[in-house]
Amino acid sequence: MATATCFLCPSPGSFKGSEMPIARFRCCSSSGSSNSVSLNTRTEPRPVTTFVKAFAPATVANLGPGFDFLGCAVDGIGDIVSVRVDPQVHPGEIRISDITGQAPDKLSKNPLWNCAGIAAIEVMKMLSIRSVGLSLSLQKGLPLGSGLGSSAASAAAAAVAVNEMFGKRLSVEDLVVASLKSEEKVSGYHADNVAPSIMGGFVLIQSYEPLQLIELKFPAEKELYFVLVSPEFEAPTKKMRAALPGEIGMAHHVWNCSQAGALVASVLKGDVVGLGKALSSDKIVEPRRAPLIPGMEAVKKAALQAGAFGCTISGAGPTAVAIIDNEPTGHAIAQHMIDAFLHHGNLKASGKVLQLDRLGARRILD
Amino acid sequence: MATATCFLCPSPGSFKGSEMPIARFRCCSSSGSSNSVSLNTRTEPRPVTTFVKAFAPATVANLGPGFDFLGCAVDGIGDIVSVRVDPQVHPGEIRISDITGQAPDKLSKNPLWNCAGIAAIEVMKMLSIRSVGLSLSLQKGLPLGSGLGSSAASAAAAAVAVNEMFGKRLSVEDLVVASLKSEEKVSGYHADNVAPSIMGGFVLIQSYEPLQLIELKFPAEKELYFVLVSPEFEAPTKKMRAALPGEIGMAHHVWNCSQAGALVASVLKGDVVGLGKALSSDKIVEPRRAPLIPGMEAVKKAALQAGAFGCTISGAGPTAVAIIDNEPTGHAIAQHMIDAFLHHGNLKASGKVLQLDRLGARRILD
Missing domain, CATH: 3.30.70.890 (GHMP kinase, C-terminal domain)
Structure with missing residues (x-):
């Protein structure tokens, strides 16, 4: 197995042994994030299934005066990420096999430069996955740059898919932190899309250090x-x-x-x-x-x-x-x-x- | 009866016929306020009693990030205003008979320069009271300039007392508008003390034109x-x-x-x-x-x-x-x-x- 490398301190030239760019998720920083991530696992979990498909909804961030700290999820449109245990992929690595849907040519299949890839890597890193390789398929339901949280939905779907694959060991906050790594790269370190895409409903981001999210429950009996x-x-x-x-x-x-x-x-x-x-x-x-x-x-x-x-x-x-x-x-x-x-x-x-x-x-x- | 004069466009030298300054509440501006006041009376109401005593609680405004738009009322301390139908007072006028409690010497008995007086006058104006004279007594429970909404409590107690005297014809919003006239004179046109002092609990002031108040109900079963x-x-x-x-x-x-x-x-x-x-x-x-x-x-x-x-x-x-x-x-x-x-x-x-x-x-x- 290759030496551990931090792929979030980008050094993409180091890829070897595969036609597709592959990310190793064993990071040089073992904690994985400056945020306080409440990991609930210390040993490497096994996959509970060989295939998971996850959907993450579109989101409306800002909501006027809620600029940069408030967002909500809307039903019916979003991105889908499938992850599969893939013996063809080196254990402890991830590969994006295909991207379909909205503007697939505009998206990189290099997992280090793809929203879904980055979030999937983060989740694998948090879970300390070393023995299983995954391939990831992304179905873009959301157009890019539309203001509907397209990148966040890809990240959220990937984070949830990988977490489901390994038995849902991570908390919602962990998944938001993982997805934030992705957002940081494409549109800045803000959680007002990823948090509602992962949690649903309305979410208020009170702080980042530590990450504090407030779920704002809209009454079930009301129409919106x-x-x-x-x-x-x-x-x-x-x-x-x-x-x-x-x-x-x-x-x-x-x-x-x-x-x-x-x-x-x-x-x-x-x-x-x-x-x-x-x-x-x-x-x-x-x-x-x-x-x-x-x-x-x-x-x-x-x-x-x-x-x-x-x-x-x-x-x-x-x-x-x-x-x-x-x-x-x-x-x-x-x-x-x-x-x-x-x-x-x-x-x-x-x-x-x-x-x-x-x-x-x-x-x-x- | 003297010609109608707007006493909120101060001309205190015009007082006559009484040792105590007396305010006439028939204003040159018949609408009384630039705010949309939802008056529910067009004819002069009669007093439903000859004496009313009202208490208004202290308030904590701002509450940190709620600066200038959020406040809440605290129980057990506040100001008390008594109003009495007084045949000695010219019909359509008001007189402050006495001020007791905290720093009474620092407060004016001229109703045009006293928080309770100004609010009482505003309420009488809103109700179009022309046939009854009132005397007002103020018991200051709150110290001045303490940050506990002392002026607001005086105004709120006076507004509520006068409104009760004439059968509670005015809405909560009207009473806040009346009390705001008082706040405007002593500390600026802001309702984050008067609104919670009148309404109780936590109140968010969303706007002034028109006046929009949001009651934030703290759950009854919780201790605070x-x-x-x-x-x-x-x-x-x-x-x-x-x-x-x-x-x-x-x-x-x-x-x-x-x-x-x-x-x-x-x-x-x-x-x-x-x-x-x-x-x-x-x-x-x-x-x-x-x-x-x-x-x-x-x-x-x-x-x-x-x-x-x-x-x-x-x-x-x-x-x-x-x-x-x-x-x-x-x-x-x-x-x-x-x-x-x-x-x-x-x-x-x-x-x-x-x-x-x-x-x-x-x-x-x-």
């Missing part, structure tokens, strides 16, 4: 629909982040803080009207980012005029997200938003009306 | 104690406000927003540990204000070392507030905080351990 309208437009996360102000005036800070508080209260109370209102109220981030997405301001107006309780940019965009309490109105709102993107932004767009995903990333049947 | 330690030190609200930064970096903004969200979630979930943690987490206001209160940083450390779940400045100080889930530990924490004020700030201090006031301002028996 997300109208997601994605224009054919590329809004790179980095560009959208550069648009943020460096400094914020006290009045706007207090305003956004109070709206964030109102948003949290609305979620926990199941107050969809209040949720929409708070969602729409951001005075700091949305006003800077919306002008970078052609037609976005008109789309928001159109959504509200069509009866949406609130509307904002999903994640870093370009998807617009509106909130409503029933599906038929949701579809009508979606149409108005699509029209607005076309007429005011000259952009084609497609819409979906989805419910809250309350489960998060999970194993699914083949 | 406030350790309030007040040093003998004057920390004027204006000076404390001047210490605030004009601009805030994005990282601190996101941090405080997330803590504010966590604070709201902790209140609604009844998570006292989480509440304390969020309360302690302010990176924007407390770090600027604490150094202005001798010993405050040491007091916070002492509280946490003694087992408090969290500690911060109450309102604009100088009172320090710590959180715990049982009374005996609360008393031990109070002693440590008092000692810290003495040893590190050279200030004598007194402590109280109080529960959440869940009722807010209310009529009490004579």
Whole structure:
């Protein structure tokens, strides 16, 4: 067996013995993360099955005044990762066998440069897997750079799949930490997509050192629909982040803080009207980012005029997200938003009306 | 009857016919407030009794990251206002007959310059009272400038007393708007003391135009104690406000927003540990204000070392507030905080351990 190498301190030239890039997950840093990971295993677990398929839902991060610390999962769209015990893969290594679905050519099959690969490696490292090799297959259900947590869903599905493979030894927090390693590489060290994609529902990230996540339970008996309208437009996360102000005036800070508080209260109370209102109220981030997405301001107006309780940019965009309490109105709102993107932004767009995903990333049947 | 004059556009020289300053509440501005006041009366109501006594509790505003939009009421200390139908007072006017309790000499008996007087006048104006004169008596239970919402308690008690006198025609929001007129004069137009003093419990102020208040219900079955330690030190609200930064970096903004969200979630979930943690987490206001209160940083450390779940400045100080889930530990924490004020700030201090006031301002028996 080759000497242990930290593949997250990238040295990709060191790959040998396989046509596909393969990552070794025995890291030079045995703790694996600067976060306090509560590992519940010290010996190498055996696989409890030879094949696992996992789904992780799309997510809406930021939610207006919840910028960078709040997100939620939406049901019905997401990424699927399958992992298989593969004798062809060197024990203690991982290989990405295929990528299908949305824009597969844009994604690397090098597991060190693929969201699913990085998260899978992290989980294997946390579990100290040395005796089993895995091959990983990724079905991209989410478009890249859409503001729906595409990279996070890949990471979450991979983390959950590998954890399921070895008997679910890791906690939810561990899986979030593993997926964060992936997010760190593609869009910055923030958990407002990976945490809800893994946990489902609404999640508030209170801190990173240590990782503190607060599950915000939306009441089971309440109806909540997300109208997601994605224009054919590329809004790179980095560009959208550069648009943020460096400094914020006290009045706007207090305003956004109070709206964030109102948003949290609305979620926990199941107050969809209040949720929409708070969602729409951001005075700091949305006003800077919306002008970078052609037609976005008109789309928001159109959504509200069509009866949406609130509307904002999903994640870093370009998807617009509106909130409503029933599906038929949701579809009508979606149409108005699509029209607005076309007429005011000259952009084609497609819409979906989805419910809250309350489960998060999970194993699914083949 | 004299011509209608707006006494909230002060012209105190116009008083006649009484030794005591008297305020006429028929305002030149018939709407009475720029806020949308939902009056439920258009004709002048009659008094339903000749005497009302009302109590309004002390409040802890800000609560760390809830700066300027969050507050809660604490039970057992507060101000008492009595109002009496007084034929000696010109119909449609009000007179402050006496002020007792804490520092009565520091308070004006001119109702236009007294917190209770201003709020009482506003309520009478909202109710269009023209045929009855009232005398008002104020028992100050709260010290001035302590950070416990002293002015707000006077205003809240007066507003509730007058509203009770005339059959409780006004809504809670109306009473908050009336009391805000008073706060505006003494410490700025903010409702984070008056709203919880009137409503009880925790209240989030989401907006002022229109006034939107969110009641954050702390679960009835959970125990929550406030350790309030007040040093003998004057920390004027204006000076404390001047210490605030004009601009805030994005990282601190996101941090405080997330803590504010966590604070709201902790209140609604009844998570006292989480509440304390969020309360302690302010990176924007407390770090600027604490150094202005001798010993405050040491007091916070002492509280946490003694087992408090969290500690911060109450309102604009100088009172320090710590959180715990049982009374005996609360008393031990109070002693440590008092000692810290003495040893590190050279200030004598007194402590109280109080529960959440869940009722807010209310009529009490004579």
